[in-house]
Structures are given as C-alpha cells and as structure tokens.
Amino acid sequence: MTAQVSERLIYGGNEIPLFTNPLSLYLKNSGTRFVSPHTANWRGYVGTWEILEHKGIERLYLVGLSAHKSYEEILSLSDVFPGHDKVFAHWFTGELRCPQGAQLKYRHMGYGSVYEYDLLMDFKQGVLVNKHARHNELPKEEPVDQSKLPAFLRKGS
Amino acid sequence: MMDSLLAWRPSSWVDYLLIYILPGAMMATYFLLNAWQERQSDFVRGVTKLLGKETSLVDRLKEFGVYCFAISCVLLGWPGFLIWLPFSIAQDKRNKAWQALSDFDCAPEYLVAKVNPVDAEIASYVIDPFSTVPALPFGHLNKGWVNFLADMADDADELWSFYIPKGGKTGKYQFETASETRGYARVRDGKIMAEFITERD
Numbered sequence: 621m622t623a624q625v626s627e628r629l630i631y632g633g634n635e636i637p638l639f640t641n642p643l644s645l646y647l648k649n650s651g652t653r654f655v656s657p658h659t660a661n662w663r664g665y666v667g668t669w670e671i672l673e674h675k676g677i678e679r680l681y682l683v684g685l686s687a688h689k690s691y692e693e694i695l696s697l698s699d700v701f702p703g704h705d706k707v708f709a710h711w712f713t714g715e716l717r718c719p720q721g722a723q724l725k726y727r728h729m730g731y732g733s734v735y736e737y738d739l740l741m742d743f744k745q746g747v748l749v750n751k752h753a754r755h756n757e758l759p760k761e762e763p764v765d766q767s768k769l770p771a772f773l774r775k776g777s
Numbered sequence: 778m779m780d781s782l783l784a785w786r787p788s789s790w791v792d793y794l795l796i797y798i799l800p801g802a803m804m805a806t807y808f809l810l811n812a813w814q815e816r817q818s819d820f821v822r823g824v825t826k827l828l829g830k831e832t833s834l835v836d837r838l839k840e841f842g843v844y845c846f847a848i849s850c851v852l853l854g855w856p857g858f859l860i861w862l863p864f865s866i867a868q869d870k871r872n873k874a875w876q877a878l879s880d881f882d883c884a885p886e887y888l889v890a891k892v893n894p895v896d897a898e899i900a901s902y903v904i905d906p907f908s909t910v911p912a913l914p915f916g917h918l919n920k921g922w923v924n925f926l927a928d929m930a931d932d933a934d935e936l937w938s939f940y941i942p943k944g945g946k947t948g949k950y951q952f953e954t955a956s957e958t959r960g961y962a963r964v965r966d967g968k969i970m971a972e973f974i975t976e977r978d
Contacts, residue, residue, distance in 0.1 A: 645977050649921030674906040681909065701917070708905040710916050714956030714978020745903075745976055772830070 621729045622659040629718055630670040630683065636739070639719055639731035642680065642712040643667050649711075652700070655688045664688045670706070671741075671748060678748035680716075682707040710746040724758045734759060801855035804862070805848045875949070882947040882954070883962045883972045887939045894926060894936055897961060901975070915975060925973040928963065935964045939972070 626637035641663060647653070654664025668684030683706045685697040701707050721736025734756050742750040766774050787793050817825070825831060832840075851858055898914035901922075913919040929936065941947060941958040956978035963971040 640978065642978070645974060646917060649918045649974065651921075651924075672907065679905070681907070704909055706907065706909050707917060708903065708907065708909045710903040710905070710910060711918055711976050712978065713959070713976040 621662075623726070623728055623733060624663070624730050625661045625666060626719075626731065627666060628668045628684075629716065630668065631718075635668075636718050636720070638669060639717045639738075640715065641667075642669065642709050642714075642716070643682065643685075645711045646709075654695075655690055657688045657691055661688075669709070672706075680709045680712055680743055680746050680748070682709060708746055709743075712743050712746050714743060716741040716743065720753075724756060798852045798855075800859070801852035804855050804858055805851040808847075808851065809844075878949060879969075880949045881962070881969050881972045882941060882958055882974065882977075883939045883960065883969050884947065885964075885967060885969065887941045887945065888937045888962060888964065889940050890938055892936050892938050892961070894929075897936065897938070898922075918973075918975060921973055925961070925963070925971060928971055931965060933965050934970065937962050937964050 626639055627641060629636050629638040643665070644663075656662045656664045665685060665687035667682050670681050670683045671678050672681050673679075682697065682701075685695070685700055687695045687700060689695050697707070698704065717731070718739040718741070719733070719735035719737070720739055723733055723735050725734040727733050736756060738754045738756060740752055740754055741748055787796060901915045902912070903910045903916040905916075910916040911919065915922045939960055939962050941954050943955070943957050944953050945958070946952070947954055947958070954977075958974060958977045960972055960974035960976070962969050962973075
C-alpha cells in the first residue's frame with residue numbers, strides 16, 4: 621500500500637499535515653463514497669481542517685474539501701455540505717496526529733512514516749480537550765532473516 | 778450388460794484391489810475437481826508472468842509428481858480421508874457463515890441502556906457558535922439517523938445506547954478501537970441488528 625496523502629490542518633495560522641481522517645465517520649453514516657484518483661489517495665478526498673476558538677473553547681471545523689466524485693469531477697465543501705462554508709466536526713472524538721519536523725523513517729503504507737515530533741490533539745465531540753507533543757525516535761528494526769521468509773518474499777528470488 | 782456386471786464376482790487380488798480403490802477414485806475425482814475450480818485465473822497468471830515468476834517445466838513436473846503422490850494416497854488411504862472429509866466440509870461451512878456475519882463495532886457487552894428514540898433525539902442537538910450545524914437531531918449525521926430509524930420496523934426491535942471504551946475490541950476481527958465510541962444499536966432478542974455511531978475518531 622502506498623503512503624497516503626495527508627489531510628491538512630490550519631492551526632495557529634499555519635497549515636500543517638494531518639495524519640488522521642476525521643471525516644470518515646460522517647462519510648460512513650451518510651453512505652457517501654468518493655473515487656480514488658491514484659494509489660496515494662485511496663479515500664478519494666483531501667480535507668482542510670481548522671481549529672477555531674470561541675469564548676475559550678476550540679472546535680474542529682472542516683473548512684475545505686477536494687473530493688473526487690469521479691476521476692475528472694472534483695467536489696468542493698459546498699457540494700458535499702450544501703449551504704455551508706465550514707462544518708463543525710461534532711462527530712469526532714479521538715486524537716488528531718500532526719507530524720512535525722524531519723521525516724525519520726519513510727513507510728510505504730498509509731500514515732506510517734515517522735517524523736521527529738507528533739503534535740497530538742484530543743477531541744471530545746469536536747471540542748479540543750487536550751494537546752501535547754510526542755518526540756519520536758528512529759524505530760529500531762531487527763534485521764530480517766531471509767531464510768525464514770517464504771521463497772517469493774526473498775530478495776533476488 | 779447390466780446383468781453381466783451384477784453377476785461379476787471378484788476372483789483375484791487385482792479384482793479386490795479395484796473394488797477397494799473405487800471409493801478412493803471417486804474421492805480423488807472430487808478433490809481434483811475442487812483443485813480445478815480453484816486454479817489460478819488468467820489475471821493471476823498474467824501478473825505472475827509479468828513479475829517474472831512464470832511456472833517452468835521443472836515446476837510443472839514437480840506439481841505433476843505431487844498430484845500423482847496425492848492421488849495414490851487417496852486411492853489407498855481413502856478410509857482415513859473419509860473420516861477427515863466431513864470435518865473439512867463442516868469447517869468450510871462455518872467459515873462461510875462467519876464471513877456472511879454482519880460486522881458491527883457494537884457488541885452486546887457494550888450496550889448501556891434501552892432508550893426511547895425521541896429522548897435520543899432531544900439529547901442529540903449540537904451547539905455550535907458559528908451555526909455550521911443544521912438544527913436537526915444528530916446534526917450533520919441526521920441522514921444516517923433517519924435511515925437507521927427507518928429500518929426499525931419489527932415490533933421486537935429495541936433501541937439501545939452503547940459505549941465502547943478506548944481499546945475495546947470490536948467487529949468480527951476484534952480490532953482495538955483507537956478512541957471512545959458512542960452510538961445507538963438496534964437490538965432484537967439480544968442480538969445486534971444495526972448500529973448508528975454518533976462519535977468516534
């Protein structure tokens with residue numbers, strides 16, 4: 621599986637990559653599906669999110685969307701959510717992961733690559749309740765014993 | 778011809794051997810038919826060829842040898858296979874039934890309380906200072922809720938709220954959840970028939 625193109629998060633005036641898909645529950649509930657334009661975007665869309673503050677409470681909003689209805693036809697936020705220029709992600713409870721700094725390890729799969737830091741933000745029903753940073757280290761990987769692999773996975777077979 | 782066939786009696790050890798291997802021959806035919814049905818498709822053969830892993834003549838000869846050995850085993854040791862075959866068929870049936878099961882996050886152990894749909898709706902309205910959420914039950918998830926309720930047609934159906942803690946095991950594959958999950962389930966006779974997830978990561 622190819623590494624996937626990230627979502628985007630506008631936070632503190634900066635746009636940073638977001639390795640979480642907060643839109644997935646909405647899409648599941650509404651039965652909405654998009655078409656994958658290429659192997660680096662199996663979900664078929666890229667959302668732009670923003671954390672907006674009101675009276676000391678920070679909430680997660682979807683403020684932009686580029687979603688493939690077909691390979692050629694791309695839908696915007698107002699196509700998927702008619703009459704809205706932003707959408708409060710009230711269904712999202714969980715952690716947003718924003719990679720920061722240099723890439724320590726590339727993984728050819730999903731959001732598996734490892735970066736220097738992860739900015740982790742916990743949300744409860746779309747409201748930011750906690751945030752912290754995690755320092756990552758280069759993952760130690762044990763050498764692969766070629767003799768224990770099936771023949772079709774061995775290098776040079 | 779039928780009369781002569783019925784009148785035939787084994788007279789030598791070869792005749793007895795032929796009678797003995799007859800069930801084995803039928804069994805071997807069954808296995809060969811199964812193997813033929815599960816043969817590689819043209820697509821898989823094409824991909825294999827593209828990857829440079831085309832089957833060589835030696836591979837084919839080896840495969841032929843394996844088949845000959847396997848058929849010999851079945852012909853001579855068919856009573857053993859006869860004992861194993863019903864277990865294998867039953868296991869296949871169980872696997873197919875498991876594959877056909879619905880894959881819900883909610884399981885009976887995560888049910889919290891039986892609720893009234895109206896009460897669930899009253900508690901579901903979303904407060905948003907920027908007014909980006911429609912004033913409908915469950916806000917942007919309203920369409921999913923409406924579809925979920927529309928399927929509650931049976932009198933035996935009950936609406937239950939559920940809560941899955943972070944790390945709870947869910948679904949057929951028992952994956953651990955990465956976040957808390959809440960929602961409603963349609964329950965009939967203690968069995969989960971459908972679910973509507975209201976919050977998750």
